[in-house]
Amino acid sequence: MTAPELFELVRALCLPDEIRTEGRHKFAAIEALCLTCARLRSAGVLYELVSRFDRSAAAVSEIVTWVLIFVNGRWGHLLDFDHEHLLSPPNLEKYEHAVHESGPGAPLTGVWGFIDCTIRRICRPSHWQRQAYNDHKKHCGVRLICELSPDGAASSGV
Secondary structure, rough: OHHHHHHHHHHHHOOOOOEEEEOOOOOHHHHHHHHHHHHOOOOOOOOHHHHOOOOOOOHHHHHHHHHHHHHHHHHHHHHHOOOOOOOHHHHHHHHHHHOOOOOOOOOOOOOOEEEEEOOOEEEOOOOHHHHHHEOOOOOOOOOHHHHHHHHOOOOOEE
């Protein structure tokens, strides 16, 4: 995101100009939004944010929690799960059938969708190392992760 887009997002979300957390930490709205976006990018980035923003881990954690609670309270009605239309049980069954019938490379049942563009790091495998290695990221990983039907098994890498 560009800086003007971040400022526009602050206005669109109606974040207050100055935010004070329960721990008495004071943040500008743009800093709070930037910290929240950066924190949501990855679970292991907290200590990087501490040094980059010159804030304590507690302050970063408090402001991220504050922003998420604020956005959910103000805009949560727009973030509700669509369980009656797009992701209704009959539609999930149709998606699962379409994936299973797509060809000989789709032997799994219960798969109704895929999450793409996320590379999950894995240990170097004993077999199929070349297929698991990602040249761009310089480590082994899984690119697609199956989303299984709610009554099926847990998500698994493909």
